[in-house]
Amino acid sequence: MSKIIPLADVDPALIETLLDTAFEPERHQRTAYKIRAGTDWLPGLSFAALDEDDLLAGTIQCWPVALTDPAGRAHPMIMVGPVAVLPTQQGRGYGQALMTASLTAIDPRAPLPQVLIGDPDYYARFFGFANAPTLGWSLPGPYEAHRLLCRSANPAILPPQGTLGPWRG
Secondary structure: OOEEEEHHHOOHHHHHHHHHHHOOHHHHHOHHHHHOOOOOOOHHHOEEEEOOOOOEEEEEEEEEEEEEOOOOOEEEEEEEEEEEEOHHHOOOOHHHHHHHHHHHHOOOOOOOOEEEEOOHHHHHHHHOOEOHHHOOEEOOOOOOHHHEEEEOOOHHHOOOOEEEEEOOO
């Protein structure tokens, strides 16, 4: 099907073109971009999918973010996404392969909670994300609360309230 490679091995201009094609050039106005503003994606957790002709078909980026609780304490997390697949390549398993690669690359000895904005049914069914832990959280822009999802090895450690934003640690 595809080959998964480190995203760092892909020309940044190709990544930007793919993201523009998958989402639209105005994607930078989305709330997800505000959450991770001023940070760089995490190379060890970010990947690209190449099709059978070794052409870029999809990408996934992960970002350092934090949930700042009402007491001002920042709880580090990993923001997963965007997961971007070219429209002509959707439905071929690239997105699922990219998600699996990223989540598998997280160090199991100290797994930070992962957050994303996405389809709750899809991400719950395939990857164990849920929106119940995030219901008291806020974001620096508009969003649909049921689409803010979290995956954690120990959900009991998650603050029930806080604001998600860039990691500044």
